[in-house]
Amino acid sequence: MTSNAVCSHRDPMLKKRDDFEDMLEERRNSSDLRYALRCYTPVLYKGVAPCKANQLKNMVLQSEQIHYVINQVSKEMGRAVDDVQEEASAILEEMAHRLQLSTVRFFAFTLSKVFKTLFRSICVNEEGIQRLQQAIQEHPVVLLPSHRSYMDFLLMSYILYTYDLALPVIAAGMDFMGMKFVGEMLRMSGAFFIRRSFGGDKLYWAVFSEYVKTMLKNGFAPVEFFLEGTRSRTCKSLTPKLGLLNIVMDPFLKGEVYDVSLVPVSISYERILEESLYARELLGVPKPKESTSGLFKARKVLSEDYGSIHVYFGQPVSVRSISQGRVNRCQFNLKPRHIPRRPSEEIHSFVNNSAYRLVRAQEENMVLKPWVLLASLLLQNHHQNQAAGQKQGMVLDELTEKAVWLRDLSRQYGAFLHWPDHMPPSEVVSSSLSLHRGLVRISEGRVQLAVEQAGGQVKPEEPHSTITPEEDLLSQAVVVLSCASYRNQALHVFIRPALLASAIHTATSNKKQEVYNSFSFLRNMFSNEFILCPGATVQDFEEACYLLVKTGALQVTQQEVLVTERGQRTLTFLTSMLDPFLQGYQVVCRFLCEEATEALTEKQFIPAVRKFIIKHLLAGRLRYTEVLSSDLQKNSLAALLRLGAVRKIKGAEQGTLKVNKVMVNSLEDTLGGKLPTQKAAVARL
Amino acid sequence: MDPSAPSLHKHGSSMASNSSGGGSSDRLRVAQQRLRIIAGHLQTPVDGEPAVLAAECKAQGSKADVSNVTEEKTVPRRRQEIMKWNGWGYSDSKFLFNKKGQAEFTGKRYRLSGMIIPGLKDWFESTFGASLQHKTPATPILNSSAVKPPTLNEAFVDDLKSTSIPFSHDAEDRVFRAHGHCLHEIFALREGKFGRIPDMVVWPNCHNDVVKIVELACKHNVCLIPYGGGTSVSSALECPPEETRSIVSLDTSQMNRILWIDEKNLTAHVEAGIVGQELERLLNESGYCTGHEPDSMEFSSLGGWVATRASGMKKNIYGNIEDLVVHIKMVTPRGVIEKSCQGPRMSTGPDVHHFILGSEGTLGVVTEVTMKIRPIPEYQKYGSVVFPNFEQGVACLREVAKQRCAPASIRLMDNEQFKFGHALKPQVSSLFTSFLDGLKTFYITKFKGFDPNHLCVATLLFEGNREKVLQHEKQVYDIAAKFGGLAAGEDNGQRGYMLTFVIAYLRDLGMDYYVIGESFETSVPWDRVLDICRNVKARIIGDCKERGVQFPPLSTCRVTQTYDAGACVYFYFAFNYRGLSDPVHVYEQVEHGAREEILANGGSLSHHHGVGKLRKEWMRETISNVGIGMLKSVKDYVDPNNIFGNRNLL
16 A cells, blocks of 8 residues: 555566456356356445435535535526536436446346356456455545456456455446447446536536545445546557546545545456457547447457456555655645635646556556567567568567567566466467467468458559558558557557667767667657656666666666667667657658648648558558557647647637647657757757 | 643532642631632722732742741642652542552542542553553652753852742752653653753742843843743743753742732733632632633643633633733843733734733743633533534534534544543442443433444533523534434533543553553634544554554544634544554654644644644744744844743744
């Protein structure tokens, strides 16, 4: 329960992690029906009695907070108080969960069936469950799972039900409600629904935050939400959203509860159900509106093997202890606590920092499968061979050798790697490959990405099919992006050393200060892309140095940073890992310099930049297909906006982008190593 | 100095008899009282001013003590003759476990004196995990050779001799005035450890004596520390270890006369050294009272009340000390400060009284005070209400405050304190009483469904004329009923108030068996009361655990005063320190954490204990930089050479 839980450890090797138990094993050996109907008596916070949904609603509507806001809104809008009150009540009606044990039991039964068909195992760290059980009794608990799949929150509730723990209430996006029947089912299994955006709507915000706080403060149930805000389509952790975290920390900061326990939960899927769906979405095939039939679209899904799931319940993080010395709670002394107000600068930065640390805690406990390493290697190989015009693919033995090398490296970097050590490496590799046979192809003893599958080898000279080069490119990109989504799972392990490797690569000399400057530049540039705690540049630099020095890849003296002979391999691997992102950001910059018109709006940005990139890819001026990912494009725009190189002009034209071409240009050059960091961009950042 | 120390409260029959001489003098005392009352009534009006009883300081130089003839001082110069040198209160009164392992309270002064308290042992052992086998006895006698010889300022001593004001540099006298009643102070005394102590003690007899002493101190650059009742719980009496000058403790205990009573305006002019019980006793003889009854009133002095902004338990009727004083005379290095008239309220710039109230001995010595007095109330009635839980109890108190119908005193104890109070029930003599008790318990817990681990009790004290008291009582009980409260009888009420005064004696018992503890207080807005109580109690438990305390501590609170905009909350905490190498340090860390928690939850730094040196570190954040600057500039003007060098407050 200490702050250490979220701090990054000095030596990742020392990280102690719990063992897993497969919870499906028992399901395979005993009756699902009996399991679904068994006696369920979870312990609650300080033994409170569970609260009926209606009681809860009344508590919310009668709270001082809501009264205050209702009066305020009524005064401001000139509306009758009753009218506003009714609206508040309607909002709550739309939002509130209706947790019913019968629905939970229904899910317990069906999910048992479904899970057993889809997955080989669902592994849970039982010590984590015990810690959670303890935490639930002591303080209000907030569950913070990572979000990679629709499955996530059903899975969470399923696990908690299995271990006889209090079922959480879950903040879900309103889009789920579109799925008529499922929406209501989810509601009855504890989901409550929030609109995706309600920017200026005071009343909505008040009802919503009061609803969450009431449940939390009274300890009726653990509150669950996704820090990342939405499913990560790239399997990279998303930069955290702060709204709900702010809300759940508020009761502690205002002294309404003694403490709040935040429990990061890492859910890792060996194979993601939505794998190619995500890739298509990133490539611009619009997201299909959530519909019941869409969830398990093809029944085919049910007949496939999705490997195993690992769920790791992290160390509960006490808000009290992480806020110690960082937030002065006296700031709430001078104004009644029920009057809403914007969080102070101090609180904002505290919540923001905590959010990053929690996402990092999720990342650190994310189980990595061997395939993640293979995907990284195959992607790098794919691009290198493509560039060099070599024969595609890698000999199986070579892949195995590299995988073993990378296994050892990643372990030294502290990765939570589940590599079955009792199996010969070649077997590990081949079984991984067979689980993901949709993405790789093995022919003539060579392993390569299954990129030609869709369109066949396209020879520009003789376009014999109706498939345009663009369509072909996109279908290749689906495979590449799917693969990248697995590589991305390992990014958090390598990101700091990779930033350092790239910094060494771009820096003009070996001087430590210069390397640091360029590290700092890159880190700043990519802080929308990866989970890099704000303000922790020095720590990250030190951590990166430490890891590279420890593994013998680097020598760091007082003044200089030197790459050792045997370090070349590591550094090459690391720079290649970051290279697609570097190139991607540069392309976006180039686009903005070359093609952005005065009238470019934020909405038009993605399609326009995509078109630009496709052009460059087809012309062979650009190597990385994954640059087509709209996620990367959005992140780079966000970075440029943050750095002030692009500005959003509010007004008549909605979100017109104004580009500072000089600055964007120099950022691009700096990213490409053409300009020394400190001279060009840094001065202006 | 602190008037409301950990604490003694006294009321009515629970009040200790103040005689120091044992039984034989009782009859004599009663006779004297009657004589004095009669004398008061018979006094003929002088100069057309009826009923002004005057006594003059001039007539009572140090040698003029003869004029007081038989008058016995409540507090003698050699306090150690009647009071413990290393614990709370009178030497003859203490808790102990007798040979049968039963707790009893010795002496004859209190209602509980001579009684067996059968429940205490079990409560003590189960609450603290303490055992009667594990004793930690105190050093029995003060070893004078362990006391550093005094650093005397010869010139000052010579000049002082010529004034014939009594003084002493006897080790016992000095040690007695080197401390208040903070845990660390008493703990050190019990171990026979003494830090920096005053180099001498002076006993001025009147205002003019004080003027002379302060003049001499300025002339010879001697550090003066005023000493009243010695009940401070803020380290206010501790001598700053860095002080190199000779430190003189100015004991005001001999300045304890009522100089006059003005019945037309209902005021009394009193010397500031008088202690609470003496003041009430003397006023009662004339049919009056001040109504100011801080829990420490047996020992704390009027001057101390003024210097710390004291609060009495009956403030709802009589007001706190700042409401009670009409006129203050204080001797400072710059001279004497006082107002020119006794108007009940003035608009003459910032009230200079407020520089004095709460100055904690840093500016000068309060010598005389004109105070409001009231006729003794004709009727008093205790009461109590049981609530199903603390939340309901607080809601009730809030409603009572809202309707402004608070009785003279209303206090709400939490569940732990309710159990504690229960453990202090003296042995019941008849089977019938214990049967009745059982019946009551049954009614409340089984019939009314109150959970014995949640219920809590409010104790009440009503005062006034009989009819109004009864009417008032009904009003309060009606409100209580709305919050699920059940009237629980006068007895419980009275015992609740008794708990307040015995608890300070109980700490000494705990310290004999590895248990240390303390109380501290705060004031907080109504909407924060529940939150602060929960969080501070939890913080204490958490911090104790974190610091290696083996057994969960006693962590309990009560709401002791109600105001329009908030309440005063008292916390008690105590723990078993077996297995800790530095218990006092652990204790101080936990108390420090608890205070931080109080401040973080919107509580004040202190409601009435004051700041002293114990809570100095939080002054700046409490009153802002400018606030500190204002206080500093007053100090710099009034006492540029820091003659009053106890270093409290700033």
